[in-house]
Amino acid sequence: xxxxxxxxxxxxxxxxxxxxxxxxxxxxxxxxxxxxxxxxxxxxxxxxxxxxxxxxxxxxxxxxxxxxxxxxxxxxxxxxxxxxxxxxxxxxxxxxxxxxxxxxxxxxxxxxxxxxxxxxxxxxxxxxxxxxxxxxxxxxxxxxxxxxxxxxxxxxxxxxxxxxxxxxxxxxxxxxxxxxxxxxxxxxxxxxxxxxxxxxxxxxxxxxxxxxxxxxxxxxxxxxxxxxxxxxxxxxxxxxxxxxxxxxxxxxxxxxxxxxxxxxxxxxxxxxxxxxxxxxxxxxxxxxxxxxxxxxxxxxxxxxxxxxxxxxxxxxxxxxxxxxxxxxxxxxxxxxxxxx
Numbered sequence: 295x296x297x298x299x300x301x302x303x304x305x306x307x308x309x310x311x312x313x314x315x316x317x318x319x320x321x322x323x324x325x326x327x328x329x330x331x332x333x334x335x336x337x338x339x340x341x342x343x344x345x346x347x348x349x350x351x352x353x354x355x356x357x358x359x360x361x362x363x364x365x366x367x368x369x370x371x372x373x374x375x376x377x378x379x380x381x382x383x384x385x386x387x388x389x390x391x392x393x394x395x396x397x398x399x400x401x402x403x404x405x406x407x408x409x410x411x412x413x414x415x416x417x418x419x420x421x422x423x424x425x426x427x428x429x430x431x432x433x434x435x436x437x438x439x440x441x442x443x444x445x446x447x448x449x450x451x452x453x454x455x456x457x458x459x460x461x462x463x464x465x466x467x468x469x470x471x472x473x474x475x476x477x478x479x480x481x482x483x484x485x486x487x488x489x490x491x492x493x494x495x496x497x498x499x500x501x502x503x504x505x506x507x508x509x510x511x512x513x514x515x516x517x518x519x520x521x522x523x524x525x526x527x528x529x530x531x532x533x534x535x536x537x538x539x540x541x542x543x544x545x546x547x548x549x550x551x552x553x554x555x556x557x558x559x560x561x562x563x564x565x566x567x568x569x570x571x572x573x574x575x576x577x578x579x580x581x582x583x584x585x586x587x588x589x590x591x592x593x594x595x596x597x598x599x600x601x602x603x604x605x606x607x608x609x610x611x612x613x614x615x616x617x618x619x620x621x622x623x624x625x626x627x628x629x630x631x632x633x634x
Contacts, residue, residue, distance in 0.1 A: 315358035315615070318344045318365050319384060325608040328616065333358065350374045358619050360384060360611050367391040372399055380618035384611040386410055387548060388628060389521040397629045404614035404624040408466060409606040410598035415470030417597045418546045421570025422459075422514050425542050425591045427451040452513075452540065452567065454478055460512030462505070462528070463519035463547065464490055471516055472498045483508045487519075509536040514544060521548035529553065534560035542568045546597045549574040554581040561587050572597050 312334040317326065320339050329335050336352060338344045343364040344352070353359065353375040361367060363385040372378070372395055380402045383391060388405050396403050424430060428451045435441050435449070455478045461468045464486040472482050482500040489495075489502045509515060515537065519525045529543065530553035537543070543566060545552055554575040560566050561584075568589035574580045577595060584590055598604060614624040623633070 313357045313619070314355055315360070315619070316352050316356045317360040318349065319360070319362045319608075321360075321608045322605060325605070325612055328612055329360075332616065333619070353378065358382070358615050360615050361390075363387060363390050365390055367396065369395050372396065372401070380404075380615055380624070382611040382615035382618070382624070384607050387520060389548065393629055397632050400632055402618045402624060402627060402632055403629050404611070404618070404626045405628055406607045406610040406614075407626060409610055410603050411466040411470050413600045413603040414467050414546055414597040415474060417572060417593075418467070418471050418516055418518075418544055418570075419474045421544045421546065421572065421591055421593070422516070422542070423454055425544070425568045425570040425589075426454050426514075428588075430591050431588045452542075454480070454514075456480065457513035458483060458511055460484070460508040460515045461500070462486070462508065462515065462517050464500070465518060467546075468516075468518035469494075469498060471518065472500050480514075483512055505533075506536055509533055510538070512541060513538065514542050516544040517547045517551055519547055519551060521550055526550050527553045529556075531556040531559070534565045537566050539564060540567045542566065542570065544570045546572045549577050554584070557581070558583050558587075561590055 312332065314334045314336065315329060317329070317335060317337040320341050321337065326335060326337060343362065349365060350371065353371065355377055356375065357377050357379050359378060359381045361381055361383050363383070367381060367390060369392060372392070378401055381391060381396060382404050384406055386405055386407045388403065391403055393403060428449065432449065457480055459475045459480045459482050461472060461482065461484040464484045468484065468486070472484070475482055476499060482498060483503050484500050485503060485505045485508045490500070495502065517529065519528065528551050534556055543552070543557065552575065557569060558581050561569060570591040572593040573595055580592065584592065598607065610626065614626050617624045
């Protein structure tokens with residue numbers, strides 16, 4: 295399907311100078327080659343985010359942007375990008391983009407849904423197991439030479455099999471976590487903006503309950519909601535108070551969904567037993583004190599960080615960008631109203 299209006303790209307007649315695009319992450323050559331065949335590609339070839347000053351300087355003449363979740367695409371950024379037609383975000387989430395501002399300017403925006411579902415669900419369940427069985431703590435004990443004996447009630451963790459799992463947000467990733475939980479014979483409770491159809495509930499063996507019920511009955515609470523004004527600090531002091539003293543919180547969604555200071559307090563005061571966290575409220579900074587607690591497992595935002603998944607994400611973002619700049623509707627367009 296083609297867009298109703300032609301792209302703003304002014305193709306040179308002799309094709310010696312290709313239209314410029316910016317890629318803000320260090321992507322595989324096999325992915326970049328597809329872009330280089332049609333565009334002049336400026337790529338940030340470092341495994342760290344672009345600095346703000348470099349980002350604003352580089353975008354001024356670009357017609358396309360393949361962005362990372364660490365790039366803040368706000369009004370200031372868009373003011374520096376008068377030629378921009380398309381933003382292809384290499385992430386399923388797009389809270390780093392001011393979607394309203396982009397839409398007002400007629401800029402297409404896409405994401406990469408679906409391809410990271412299984413990898414993120416794997417990591418969520420890894421955090422459940424790792425936090426419950428004190429995996430990181432045990433690894434440190436052995437490496438530091440403190441493993442000197444076995445004793446029947448020494449270094450005890452918590453059982454996972456048969457315990458109740460509460461899933462907040464039953465989208466693609468939430469469902470994938472539920473499928474994994476069935477292998478551990480875990481009763482599944484869920485809370486979501488839109489309850490599943492009964493047939494899907496039965497297939498997952500999951501039961502819809504109000505949020506307060508889920509918090510009060512779950513042994514593990516796993517978060518899988520997008521970040522929005524409604525979900526920011528969805529889990530805070532009151533929610534931790536409703537959870538079991540033996541419960542664990544797992545967050546692989548977005549950091550600001552959890553009030554991190556309230557999480558620290560809940561862990562310090564024994565309001566919950568532990569946590570497994572992959573994302574942070576003010577990432578990459580974390581609330582001071584969390585790093586000192588053994589009962590919280592902390593990871594550096596690696597939910598989709600497998601070679602297979604990140605390669606698929608890069609390829610999907612590239613396909614989106616190519617489609618938009620060719621005058622076609624990108625496969626994963628998230629602001630279709632820009633076409634009206």
